Amino acid sequence: MEKRVVSQIASVSAGPPLHYCPVCASTVPAFRPGPRGRPNACCPICGSLERHRLLWLYLQLSTPVFRVPTRLLHFAPERSLRDRFKMRANIDYVSGDLDSPIADVKLDIQELAFEDSSFDFILCSHVLEHIPDDRRAMAELRRVLRPGGVALVAVPLRDADTTLEDPSIVTPEDRERHYGQADHVRYYGRDFPSRLEAAGFSVRADDPGGQLDEPFRALLGLNREIFFYCQRR
Ligand SMILES: [Zn+2]
Numbered sequence: 001m002e003k004r005v006v007s008q009i010a011s012v013s014a015g016p017p018l019h020y021c022p023v024c025a026s027t028v029p030a031f032r033p034g035p036r037g038r039p040n041a042c043c044p045i046c047g048s049l050e051r052h053r054l055l056w057l058y059l060q061l062s063t064p065v066f067r068v069p070t071r072l073l074h075f076a077p078e079r080s081l082r083d084r085f086k087m088r089a090n091i092d093y094v095s096g097d098l099d100s101p102i103a104d105v106k107l108d109i110q111e112l113a114f115e116d117s118s119f120d121f122i123l124c125s126h127v128l129e130h131i132p133d134d135r136r137a138m139a140e141l142r143r144v145l146r147p148g149g150v151a152l153v154a155v156p157l158r159d160a161d162t163t164l165e166d167p168s169i170v171t172p173e174d175r176e177r178h179y180g181q182a183d184h185v186r187y188y189g190r191d192f193p194s195r196l197e198a199a200g201f202s203v204r205a206d207d208p209g210g211q212l213d214e215p216f217r218a219l220l221g222l223n224r225e226i227f228f229y230c231q232r233r
Pocket residue numbers: 021022023024025026043044045046047048
């Protein structure tokens with residue numbers, strides 16, 4: 001698939017190399033700088049960032065979300081993705097967040113106001129590291145998924161075997177120093193999937209960016225990130 005995209009883009013590029021955003025399917029001369037001035041980050045058409053484009057590509061290539069009727073719950077929706085999910089005829093889409101103004105419903109992931117088995121697929125990217133009781137949140141994700149349904153989960157991961165989680169780390173300054181961001185409440189380690197398994201999921205860790213070569217990642221402005229594909233047992 002990637003060779004086809006690269007050759008298509010190369011064939012229309014007479015001058016400097018172009019870039020391609022898989023979210024809005026646009027060919028652009030360059031991505032704009034992103035948060036903290038990070039270069040080659042933001043799509044000038046739809047506003048997607050590197051991890052949004054990686055997620056979108058992964059959903060297209062490695063999940064049935066765009067191919068079968070899917071009731072989809074999207075936590076902490078990113079605007080560029082939300083707008084395009086809503087355009088898809090096969091997707092019955094609900095976005096939710098505790099306080100995001102662009103979410104469809106206000107919800108607490110630790111206590112979801114949905115019936116059991118309400119969804120086929122859940123997107124939960126960069127949410128659990130903010131949640132005080134993440135095990136309860138994982139149990140809620142499982143409860144509102146139908147049997148066999150999938151939660152796609154991503155979190156920041158540190159290079160360590162265990163999750164760093166210390167109840168004495170409470171100030172924004174200390175959280176920034178230990179967890180990497182002022183509003184994070186832990187920093188997950190390689191034991192993260194075991195928490196998901198304990199909540200009743202079969203977990204597969206995917207590294208979609210690692211399966212693409214560097215020129216292709218640069219062309220699409222993609223990052224490297226682990227996606228945990230969590231199927232409800
Ligand atoms: Zn775009």
